[in-house]
Amino acid sequence: MRAQDNSSAAGPFLPHVENGTGQSPVIFVCEHASNALPQPWGDLGLSAEQTRAHIAWDPGALGLARGLARRLDATLIHAPVSRLIYDLNRAPDMAGAMPARSEVHDIPGNAAISAAERLARTEAIYLPWANGLHNLIAARIAMGRRPVIVTIHSFTPIYHGKARAVEFGIIHDADPTLALSILAASGQTGLNAQLNEPYSAADDVTHTLRLHATPYALQNAMLEIRNDLIATPEAEEAMAERLAPILSAALRAEERAA
Known part of the structure; x- marks a missing residue:
């Protein structure tokens, strides 16, 4: 299957924002919240099982992000498509x-994407997302409420046949301050928590932080939860209950240090 040249693709696909008036300084970001494969792209030549797998999204991440946002009274922004x-x-x-x-x-539908199709997808999905997140951050800064950017992800227990022992990964971009505070508080979770695992900025996974937090010198961190620990709605809620106090403690530590 070759990719179609959808230069007239529908869109824009706008980001979803929840609790926009939240009083917490935290803005939770969930870039891999959805496995939706809307027209004009369709299933990209994948099976239904593949579209439910980790390759299409981060299972459990949106439910966890929502649980954290409720507990902290924070704003959440999340992606509309796979x-x-x-x-x-x-x-x-x-x-x-x-x-x-x-x-x-x-991914058959991505095997031979033309320049026109790359531009169409960028204009329909990436630019509305990047502008929406930037506008949210800039508005908070203008109001004198400098936000803290925390992105929420999940990862597979087994990667290329190798089991992963880490359960809670805490990743940072240029500034490790908040990530280190979260790590210091994470002993209360009972989770195997590690810094810059299973990925790090060297793996090019901190684009959101690099683009939206670092230029404004905003506190930031990327949180990765092993997805077998958030495999049901009940597990998502339990993990949110476990992690919310850790994030609150880290934020208090940063406030005291400021």
Whole structure:
């Protein structure tokens, strides 16, 4: 299957914002919240099972992000479409933005994307997302409420046949301050928490932080939860209950240090 040249693609696909008036300084960001594969792109040549798998989204991440946002009274912004159409944590010039292969899966609909199609997807999905998140952040800054940016992701227990022991990964971009505070508080969770695991900025996974938090010198961190720990709505809520106090403690530590 070759990618269609959908230069007249429908859109824009706007980001979803929940609790926009939240009083917490935290803005939770969930770039891989959805496995939706809308027209004009369709299923990209994948099976139904593949579209439910981690290659299409981060299972459990949106439910966890919502649980955290409720507990902290924070704003949440999340993606409207699958990362296989456009991965919103990747820049337009990165191969992973519209991957031809993800983990061990070929993505037929991404195998031969024209420049016109890359532009169409960027205009329909990435630019509305990037502008929406930037506008949210800039408005908070203008009001004298400098936000804290926390992105929420999930990862697979087994990657390329190798089991992962880490359960809670805390990743940072240029400034490790908030990530270190979260790590210091994470002993209360009972989770195997590690810094810059299972990914780090060296793996090009901090695009959102690099683009939206670092230029404004905003506190930021990327949280990765192993997805077998948030595999049901009940597990998502339990994990949110476990992590919310950790984030609150880290924020208080940063306030005292400021």
